Amino acid sequence: MRISSLFAAAFIFIFSTINNAQETDKEGSQDHPLLSRIPGYYISEQIIKDFDVYTSPYIETENVWEGKLTQINYSLKEGSKEFSFIQIIRNYENAVKKLSGKILLSETRILHAKIEKNKAVTYISVEAYNDGRDYTLIIVESKPMEDEVTIDSASLNKGISELGKVAVYGIYFDTGKSVVKPESKTAIDEIVKLLKQNPQLKLFVVGHTDTDGILESNMKLSSERAASVVKALIENGIQAARLKSSGVGPYCPVESNKTEVGKAKNRRVELVEMF
Known part of the structure; x- marks a missing residue:
């Protein structure tokens, strides 16, 4: 019985260690300098492309964003405080407003916004799912595509x-x-x-x-x-x-x-x- 208890304890310890290790930021990933994460979340996936296009299915105007695209998927750490859809959206909505940004769409689990500064336009999308345990942040920093042939x-x-x-x-x-x-x-x-x-x-x-x-x-x-x-x-x-x-x-x-x-x-x- 003692051996079985020790084995079970060891299994729980190993499982917990593996689980915690899986809840750390993906290697090489980091928050975007414009907007950070909500406390208690880790980066499960990150994609950065020098130039890409994001087309929003949720709005009809200003729905095609081109430029440097950063997509960060956040997941809630085990045991951390849970946030509702609306809490996640409101957190980012307030952050955008502090940066003098414009809200293009704000619904229960979706936020679209843009920030214009020094003639540069940055578009932001936040989409929460799984009851708030996961959300995706997309930031598109608009810039012209680098042409294969120089325009002269x-x-x-x-x-x-x-x-x-x-x-x-x-x-x-x-x-x-x-x-x-x-x-x-x-x-x-x-x-x-x-x-x-x-x-x-x-x-x-x-x-x-x-x-x-x-x-x-x-x-x-x-x-x-x-x-x-x-x-x-x-x-x-x-x-x-x-x-x-x-x-x-x-x-x-x-x-x-x-x-x-x-x-x-x-x-x-x-x-x-x-x-």
Whole structure:
């Protein structure tokens, strides 16, 4: 009987040790410097990607976030104080408000928010589940995707000379909008330089979208975006007769629309030589 008791005690000790070891932060993981964890939770998983796309199924506007993505899964340690869904959400909601952030969505177990500072936009998603024993924090620090080809007049000219067209990924719009964003200035300036260096060159400016949303809306949006780019070029001294805008919506993808990264590549403006 004594041997059995000792064996049981040893088993409990070993099981407890293993369980505690499993409740430590995943090796190499750490809290995001912007927002920390709720006390009593450990990091069970962490994923960091230099550039990725997160599409929220919970909101209809500002629901596509692109940039550096950090996903941290938190789990409650055994014996720690338990938190309800609403406690988890309110904790992060208050933290965001202290950083002068804007709440995009706040429900029982889901929070979406954004923080704008020094022209940088950071999006935040918190989703709690398993009665509050687990929750996921996603932080997307918006930044342009690093293009495979540097956006300059020389590379643009090379693409047009060799293929008759070139894709430009440095022109930015808000989701569902057609106004050219200020951070597009570098790309616009290089297109202007290209046209001034080649006074005989005429261009179709063609807008492209991914397959998300309604086809008719995407066709309209791609046309409006292309027209906005033409307008920006004219405002920078290019003759209107040298430019013509058009939109083809999702009809000419360069990658599969089955992945978020593919969708990001398909959302683009192309310059096509016009004769």
